[in-house]
Amino acid sequence: MRTKRVLLAWEQGAGFGHTIQLARLGQRLMAAGAEVVAAVRYLQNAGPLTEAGIRTLQAPSWPAPAPRPGDVVPASATLTDSLARVGLRDSASVRAVLRAWRELFDAERPDLVVCDYAPLAGLAARGRARVMQASTAYCLPPADLEAMPLFHHFHPPAHTDAEVLASVNDAVDAEGLASIDRIGGLFGGDDAFVRSFPLIDPYADLRAGEAEGPVMEGVMREREDGARSIFAYLHADVAARPDVAAVLMALADRLEIHVPGVEADWLSALTGAGARVHRRAVPMADALARSRLLLHQGSAGVAADALAAGVPQFTLSVHVEHYLNGEALAAAGLSRNVPLFDPKARADVDAVRAWLEDDDALLIAAAAGRMHRAMLDEANPLDMLTGRCLDLL
Structure with a gap:
């Protein structure tokens, strides 16, 4: 029997937090007998994965959409707006990324894809592998959301859920994949695990259950008396x-x-x-x-x-x-x-x-x-x- 293979996928976001937490999970899965490979957004941040003995690949890059006035906004007001600006508003860009993921899955043949802020990897994996959505709370809204909540009033959203949903569905239809019927469907899968404490979950009131909690390296100790x-x-x-x-x-x-x-x-x-x-x-x-x-x-x-x-x-x-x-x-x-x-x-x-x-x-x-x-x-x-x-x- 072929050893079960897990592909860890990271598409959006920055910093080492994604690769650190994926490496912790990957080590556990390897210890349980699975083969683990990771496809990451930035190879320069792959150190935690390679140090854990996990083979690392370049994840498909999201082509930047044609610029629009107002694109340079430091803090988008909704998650939809953030994702639209980096590529989801352009169906041709979405289709290119979906095709690249499908080619990668054809080569790697994973049995399970673990998505860390990787919505297009999750869409491309449907029907080919089981999908676990595992990310911090902000990056993993409930899959049944009909509309993304407005998070602040510093800047109004420049994109609507309907616009982005139409763009994504044009691409998945062109690739012969099943369309999604709501914006939360970008984060659908066979299971979802929210790697944050409930206190810092911006979707806490919209989830059916509480966030499960952060994936930590070890036990955090209490602050020492007299710490300064x-x-x-x-x-x-x-x-x-x-x-x-x-x-x-x-x-x-x-x-x-x-x-x-x-x-x-x-x-x-x-x-x-x-x-x-x-x-x-x-x-x-x-x-x-x-x-x-x-x-x-x-x-x-x-x-x-x-x-x-x-x-x-x-x-x-x-x-x-x-x-x-x-x-x-x-x-x-x-x-x-x-x-x-x-x-x-x-x-x-x-x-x-x-x-x-x-x-x-x-x-x-x-x-x-x-x-x-x-x-x-x-x-x-x-x-x-x-x-x-x-x-x-």
Whole structure:
């Protein structure tokens, strides 16, 4: 009997969060006897997968659609709008990606495709393999949604659900695939697993059940008594903003920082000012255990780590998913959020310092940490996701 094969697919989004979490799942599936291959959007982010011994391929790229006025909007108001801008509004682009996925599936012959923010991979896999949709909450709306919710009022949506649905269906019809009857059908499959805590699920009120929880590397420890460091985990383009750079310099004497992929000398001024600069990624459990505050962009994975560790957060959100996470944390008393895509917004060192010294924030974060660690102890999301993938196989 042929060994069962799993293909891990990642199409949209950026950063290492996608490949880190797929690698954790892939390792478990290989340990259970499956063969695992990954097709990823950015090969430069494939390190976690290759280090886990997973063969890695370039995923089909989405051709950029012809530009339209208003395309340069930093934070789309709906998920439909975001996906339209990067290709789904153009049926020819959609068809090209579907055809490329089908050719890849013909070559790899997967029995199961695990989709991490990979809607076209999921559509192309129907009838060829079982499909598990597994992603963070923002990237995985319920498959029965008739309309995507409006997330903010900074900018109005430029595309409608009907427009994108028609574009996608033109392409799937041309490829001989079954059409979808609602916008949520982009995220349909045989099963779905939401890799976020319910607290930061923007579709929580629209789901039939709760989000299952983040796929973590290990047990997150409680923040240490007397922890005083500020841990900053930022993308280079955010850390380089003049207002953010000024905040980092002002806090350098208490700062630990990691900026993935940055040149070695880029952070030399911070080192000279007394900051502890990490050239390589550090285990989040270790960094958060000694931190009084986490400064980051609001990514779901990092936010989940801090939630479980009981560490207050300060989010500098640069697009809508990060903004939604930051706002949800702020509403729970766990963070302060600055939407950097708003032209009027600026990072301010006084605001960070005030939050850093807020003792009530520490108490609230500690309580949230106990609650979220208990959730993970009761049902480990990585165990659950692995088991459900094996059930599909």
